[in-house]
Amino acid sequence: MDTAVDTHTDNLRDTLWRPLAGASRGYALALAVTFLLGAWGLACWGYQIVRGIGVAGIRRPTMWGLYLVNFVFWIGISHAGTLISAILRLTDAGWRKPVTRIAEAITVFALMIGAMFPIIHLGRPLVFFWLIPYPNSRLLWPNFRSPLLWDLTAILTYLSGSIIYLYLPLIPDLAELAQHANGWRGRLYRLLSIGWTGSDRQWHALERAMHRMAGMILAVAVSVHTVVAWDFAMAVAPLWHSTIFGPYFVAGAIFSGIAALLVAMAIIRRLLHLEAYVLPVHFDNLGKLLFLMSLLWFYFTVSENLTTWYGNSPAEMNVFGSRVRGPFAPYFWVMIFCNFVLPFLLLSSRRMRSVRNVTIAGVTVLIGMWLERYLIILPTLSYPRLAAATGFYKPTWVEVSITVSTFAAMAMFYLIFCKLFPAIAVWEYKHGSHR
Amino acid sequence: MVLTADFGDPQSVASAIQALKARGYRADEIDVFSTAPVELAEALLERPSRMSLVAVTSAVVFCLSAIAFVHYTQHDYPIVTGGMPIFSWWSTGVIFYEFTMFGSISATFVMFLIESGLLKRRRSLPAPLLEEGRIYLRLFCEAGDAVPAAECLYEAGALKVDEAEVRG
Numbered sequence: 097m098d099t100a101v102d103t104h105t106d107n108l109r110d111t112l113w114r115p116l117a118g119a120s121r122g123y124a125l126a127l128a129v130t131f132l133l134g135a136w137g138l139a140c141w142g143y144q145i146v147r148g149i150g151v152a153g154i155r156r157p158t159m160w161g162l163y164l165v166n167f168v169f170w171i172g173i174s175h176a177g178t179l180i181s182a183i184l185r186l187t188d189a190g191w192r193k194p195v196t197r198i199a200e201a202i203t204v205f206a207l208m209i210g211a212m213f214p215i216i217h218l219g220r221p222l223v224f225f226w227l228i229p230y231p232n233s234r235l236l237w238p239n240f241r242s243p244l245l246w247d248l249t250a251i252l253t254y255l256s257g258s259i260i261y262l263y264l265p266l267i268p269d270l271a272e273l274a275q276h277a278n279g280w281r282g283r284l285y286r287l288l289s290i291g292w293t294g295s296d297r298q299w300h301a302l303e304r305a306m307h308r309m310a311g312m313i314l315a316v317a318v319s320v321h322t323v324v325a326w327d328f329a330m331a332v333a334p335l336w337h338s339t340i341f342g343p344y345f346v347a348g349a350i351f352s353g354i355a356a357l358l359v360a361m362a363i364i365r366r367l368l369h370l371e372a373y374v375l376p377v378h379f380d381n382l383g384k385l386l387f388l389m390s391l392l393w394f395y396f397t398v399s400e401n402l403t404t405w406y407g408n409s410p411a412e413m414n415v416f417g418s419r420v421r422g423p424f425a426p427y428f429w430v431m432i433f434c435n436f437v438l439p440f441l442l443l444s445s446r447r448m449r450s451v452r453n454v455t456i457a458g459v460t461v462l463i464g465m466w467l468e469r470y471l472i473i474l475p476t477l478s479y480p481r482l483a484a485a486t487g488f489y490k491p492t493w494v495e496v497s498i499t500v501s502t503f504a505a506m507a508m509f510y511l512i513f514c515k516l517f518p519a520i521a522v523w524e525y526k527h528g529s530h531r
Numbered sequence: 532m533v534l535t536a537d538f539g540d541p542q543s544v545a546s547a548i549q550a551l552k553a554r555g556y557r558a559d560e561i562d563v564f565s566t567a568p569v570e571l572a573e574a575l576l577e578r579p580s581r582m583s584l585v586a587v588t589s590a591v592v593f594c595l596s597a598i599a600f601v602h603y604t605q606h607d608y609p610i611v612t613g614g615m616p617i618f619s620w621w622s623t624g625v626i627f628y629e630f631t632m633f634g635s636i637s638a639t640f641v642m643f644l645i646e647s648g649l650l651k652r653r654r655s656l657p658a659p660l661l662e663e664g665r666i667y668l669r670l671f672c673e674a675g676d677a678v679p680a681a682e683c684l685y686e687a688g689a690l691k692v693d694e695a696e697v698r699g
Contacts (some may be wrong), residue, residue, distance in 0.1 A: 229604060237604035241615055241622035249629040257636045264643065272566060275660070290649050293658040295669075296563040296571075300578045301647035303568065308586060308639050316632045323625055526567035 108525055112518045113273070115368040116281075119515065123367075130508035137501020140494045141216055149219045151494045158477040158489035162499050163217040168469045169352070170210030170502070171251070171324050172345075173462075176353030176360075177203030178258045179317040180385075182310040191381055193524045194373045197517075198364060199357050200262040205509040206356070207255045209502050214247065216498060243327045250323040254316050261309050264302060267292050268523040284516075321349040333476050334411040335404060344396040351389035351435070352465035358382055358458035360510065362451065364519050373520055376451050383454035386461065387443035394436045414479040423488065424475050427467050434464025532674045533697055534681055535659050536689035538666045541569050543688030547668055548575050550683045556670065564659050564667040582642040586635045593634025597627050671697070 119127075144151050154161040177199035184192035215224045227248050229238050238245055271292035274285035292298060325345035328336040338344075358379065365374040401420075404412050419428045438460045442453040474489055491499075513519075538544045544563060548571070551561060558576050563569055605618045615622055644650045659667040668689070672680050681692045 229600070235608065237608050239610070239612060240601045240605060240626050241612060241619065246625040246629075249626050249633075253629045253633045253636070256633065260636065260640050264640075268566075272661075290644075292647075292649070294564045294566055294661050295648070295658070296565075296569060296576055297578055298647040298649070299565075299568040300580070301582075301643050304580055304582050304646075305639050305643035308582065309636065312586075312632060312636050312639070316629070316636070319625070319628060319632070326625075523567050 109272075109522060111370070111372065112520050112522050112525075113276075115514055116273075116516070116518065123511065123515070127508065127511050130504040130511065133504030134501050134508055137498045137505065140497040140501070144216075144494055144498075145221060149217075151492060153490050153492045153495060155487060155489070157480050157485045157487045158474060160217075160473050160477055161489055162470075162491045162495040163213045165466070165469045165473055166499055166502060167210055167213035167217070168324055168345075168472070169466050170206045170213070171321060172349035172352045172465065172469070173356045174203045174206035174210060174254070174258070174353070175317055175321060175346075175349040176206070176357040177201065178254075178261050178313045179203075179350060180353060180357060181261070182314045182317070185306065185310045186314070191378055194370070194375075194520045195357070195361065195378060195382070196524075197262070197265070197521050198360050198519055200258065201510065201513050201519075202353075202356055202360055203258045204255070204262055205506055205513075207251065207258060208509075209505055211251050211255065212502075214244070243323070243330055246323045247327065250316075250320045254313075254320045257309070257313050257316050261306075261313050263288075264305055264309065265521050265524065266517060267302070268294065269518050269521060272522065273518075281516075318346055321346045328472065328476075334409075334415045334479065334481065335400075335476050336472075338400065340396065340400060344400065347389065347392050347396055348465060348468060351386070351393050352462060354382055354386045354389060355458040355461035355465065358386065358454055359462065362455040362458070364514065365451075368514060368519060370520065373525075379451045379454040380446070380449050383443050383449040383457065386454070386457060387439060390436055390439040390443070390461070397432075397436075411479075411481045414483070415475045418475045418479055419471060422475075423478075424471060427471055431464045431467040431471060434460040435468065532672050532677050533695045534670045534672060534677060534684065535693045535695070536668045536670070536681075536684040537659075537691040537693075538668060538689055539664070540688070541571060541666060544569065544666050544668055545571050545575060547684050547687035547689065550687050551670060551680070554680070554683060556672070556680075560671045562669040564661060564669065565665070566661045566663060569666055578646075580642075580646055582639060582646060585642050586638045589638030590631045590635035594627050594631040597630035601626060 152161060152163070154163075181192070181196040181199045184196065215221050218224055226236075227238055227245065229240075267289055270285045271289035271294065274282060274289050277285055322342040322345065325341040329338055329341040331337065361374055361378065361382075365371055401416065404416050418424050439457045442448055442457045478488055479486055536547065538547070548561060548563075552558070558578070561576060563571070563576065601623050602618050605623075609617045611617070659669065661667065668684065670680060670684070677694055681694070684692050
């Protein structure tokens with residue numbers, strides 16, 4: 097497999113550091129648009145806080161709506177980075193170099209966005225800190241037996257681990273940037289590089305820490321999405337109370353994570369002119385992984401639905417029927433098309449796995465996985481065990497605005513990140529030059 | 532006294548380290564600087580590490596602390612929910628697991644800072660300004676040994692050797 101690029105260090109630095117300097121008109125426009133959309137989302141959230149949670153479309157019996165869909169979706173996307181990067185680092189996959197930092201940054205931003213949604217969903221978001229266990233005048237402690245607390249601890253552990261995992265391999269690049277940058281950038285890089293000198297002690301410590309972190313972060317990443325799955329599986333609700341929900345969610349999260357990584361890679365490759373580093377072979381390899389996860393996801397989906405259909409329990413069949421031939425059927429079949437049919441057509445043959453096709457598959461999988469999260473949450477709540485309680489959920493403009501703004505926020509964070517830090521680790525490319 | 536030798540390739544650095552060790556210098560008196568990791572034979576510059584041990588110890592401490600804390604809080608305000616016992620391993624196992632992993636992750640980060648020397652930098656020590664493709668070897672030695680040590684470095688292939696006094 098040819099992953100050779102021009103690793104002549106001056107060229108390498110020039111190419112990979114070029115995006116850090118200046119800002120094109122297109123960049124400024126993209127930043128302004130994403131900022132405005134993000135600000136609009138914040139304004140909508142402010143409106144919801146002032147007017148109350150009633151401005152969202154959640155009503156009995158569908159007490160969870162788009163906010164929880166987005167929560168599960170973004171936590172899934174967060175598996176793009178740290179998990180994939182950790183797998184590639186542990187297996188010492190040589191082609192990982194241009195992929196890992198792009199992936200690790202996705203994790204941190206997606207987690208930050210995803211973790212906001214349970215707070216947005218709260219009726220009284222200003223007292224969300226009551227979830228944190230501290231001695232207080234109410235003489236109350238949070239209930240650690242609640243899956244909500246599982247989420248809090250899992251997400252905080254994953255977020256802190258992911259930030260460290262992103263930061264550690266950034267340090268050598270920051271130290272090198274500090275030598276060449278002036279003004280506020282120079283001060284920022286010097287501060288963040290914490291006195292890195294490039295001694296062998298530091299390189300040894302970095303490599304040891306990264307290897308251990310990769311192992312630990314894998315275990316945490318799997319636990320995080322399992323815990324999110326258990327938020328549903330612990331409820332004795334039709335089609336939620338399932339033993340395979342943990343692995344089903346983890347597989348779905350890795351699936352959507354790889355899709356997000358592919359889309360981010362395609363955009364960064366084009367915008368930052370990194371065609372010499374982010375090569376077709378990287379898309380081909382990740383395309384194969386995406387195809388594998390598509391098959392795995394389809395296997396889980398068939399298992400879940402076949403056992404439900406064969407069991408023929410009335411409550412479960414109500415939900416099942418609403419998905420495959422009822423009001424949710426259009427979403428269901430679009431999901432199958434996006435997550436299985438199209439990826440199968442585009443990714444199963446090597447001839448078809450071009451950069452463009454793999455990116456298209458990535459975009460459709462993201463749409464399909466968002467719909468999958470929608471279909472997991474809404475049908476079950478719309479068709480509860482008590483038939484008389486049936487209801488239908490329609491999201492309001494507030495929920496749609498906040499949803500759109502989070503995608504804009506993700507893009508904005510990424511634009512800022514790529515302007516401040518190299519999107520590809522320069523030192524990792526140089527690694528091996530002193531052999 | 533500090534000698535800083537400039538090398539163009541890792542083989543010369545390896546020869547220099549071997550020669551210095553043969554002259555009685557210890558691994559902790561030698562540092563190698565570069566803009567990318569230099570791959571030397573593992574035994575050449577041994578850097579003992581307690582990172583794994585501390586990470587495991589920290590994981591155990593965080594796990595036990597989490598168990599104690601959750602046990603205390605659940606009994607401090609006992610309330611039955613979902614028919615579950617006040618304290619149950621099943622319903623709190625996830626919390627203990629996450630705290631265990633958090634302990635391990637944070638200890639690894641702290642150990643990285645300690646073992647890399649980033650927490651106790653001696654500002655008086657001259658760290659070479661790194662140039663691309665160059666490898667620098669820094670040696671701490673007595674003032675009287677500076678000349679023979681520099682000769683040893685030149686023999687191994689050093690392009691240039693600078694001397695500096697250690698202040699403070």
